[in-house]
Amino acid sequence: MQPPFRRHVLYLPGFDPIPPRRYRELYRREGADQARISGHRLRITKAQAEGFAWAVHGRVEGRDTATVIEVAVWSDIVQASMRRGIAGTYLQMVRTAWTYIATGTLWRLMRLRRGPVIAALYPIAVLLAQLALAVLAGALAAWLVGGWPGLALGAAAAWAVLVAGRRLDGRLFAYYLMHDYAFTAADRGAYPPALEARLTAFRARLDAILDDGPDEVLVVGHSSGAYLAVSLLADLLRARQAPGPALSLLTLGQVVPMAAFLPDATRLRDDLAWLSRSDRLFWLDVTAPGDACCFALCDPVAVCGLGGAEQRGPLVLSAAYSHTLSPERLAALRNRWFRLHFQYLCAFDRPGDYDYFAITAGPRTLAQRFAGRAPSPARITRPVGAR
Structure with a gap:
């Protein structure tokens, strides 16, 4: 047998x-x-x-x-690399984008396959959209109330939008993907x-x-x-x-x-x-x-x-x-x-x-x-x- x-x-x-x-x-x-x-x-x-x-x-x-x-x-190791708050993730986004753009890597990747490059740009687009929405919500709240109370309320409203976006990441995966690409690019x-x-x-x-x-x-x-x-x-x-x-x-x-x-x-x-x-x-x-x-x-x-x-x-x-x-x-x-x-x-x-x-x-x-x-x-x- x-x-x-x-x-x-x-x-x-x-x-x-x-x-x-x-x-x-x-x-x-x-x-x-x-x-x-x-x-x-x-x-x-x-x-x-x-x-x-x-x-x-x-x-x-x-x-x-x-x-x-x-x-x-x-x-x-992955978990440790993802222990960044909202501000830290936006800083990662800037550093990672700069690494891929300044080194010419992004343009070479786009010549190869656009699908994964679009997937890589997705978290940047989502995070920037959330940031724009936060700024808009903050500005609206500040304008409606006016004065120093309005500025405080505006800052709180902007932060609330960013926190909501972070909590939705189980569906959006923008933070997760951003951490992924940042981990790869951190040491170039x-x-x-x-x-x-x-x-x-x-x-x-x-x-x-x-x-x-x-x-x-x-x-x-x-x-x-x-x-x-x-x-x-x-x-x-x-x-x-x-x-x-x-x-x-x-x-x-x-x-x-x-x-x-x-x-x-x-x-x-x-x-x-x-x-x-x-x-x-x-x-x-x-x-x-x-x-x-x-x-x-x-x-x-x-x-x-x-x-x-x-x-x-x-x-x-x-x-x-x-x-x-x-x-x-x-x-x-x-x-x-x-x-x-x-x-x-x-x-x-x-x-x-x-x-x-x-x-x-x-x-x-x-x-x-x-x-x-x-x-x-x-x-x-x-x-x-x-x-």
Whole structure:
């Protein structure tokens, strides 16, 4: 009897302040849907692992599988970076906008994909609109009352509008997105010390996972977690010479240019160039034009001006929402930017080659599953980020 295929997944989230249990519950819920649609059998249990993890016992494509999915937690760093009040967030907005404009990064990003640039400008537009409304409310209150009492009432009215806008951010996400872009731009693309220290810890954990000897070690990076995964694996492979299990990298909904185009992102650009030439892992990059929050079908190496004859990866493919999601599902997701940005981790009711649950709980490595596949014909490789 063939033994179960063993895999260990290390998942790097994007800029997300929510604790990692949300990813377990998302996997449990969406995995059940995908199992029903695709005929998988998936059972979720607790996992014996150092960090936050869960086990997936599967019967996929005719073979038993045993997967541990572990979250590389950096939500505490995200939370710390978001502890700014209203005034602090507006100051962040000015600094971040200046960084992207003054360095020419914004114009290069606009030449690449306008969707994610519009998404980046959205929090600025919302915050400026709230500020204008606050000024208008304050001026009206001051004019109606007049004198010093009017000025005091006007200031109070203006502040009340700003506070109301902050409290509505659970629906508007303007503050959240502003903190996200500000975190990336704070050091002009360099990783802050706290994040470098966390990457070092992730590398030690990944070394231990490789030494445990599963059939495949799969690193998954979503959104801004994609470029963290690149740096993590570049660091690991530079330092680790011993052979080990099949090593795979899956980047989903990546926003690499938002960081790599910044002037001080030298470390990230070096990691991209080095990893793209390595023959010691298989790298698949999946995005979708329907996801306005990512740089869809942009080769994250080539667009940074780092491609060339020696580039081996990534294989750039589209999740093709217009084909892999039914019209009814697409209609239900229309204008839900964040939900579409997380669709890579969810069930597809018309699944194609990309099936997150077959990839993470199936019996083939990422290289085996996508062997011989050509990149998407709409892939973008022009070196917009070259300086």
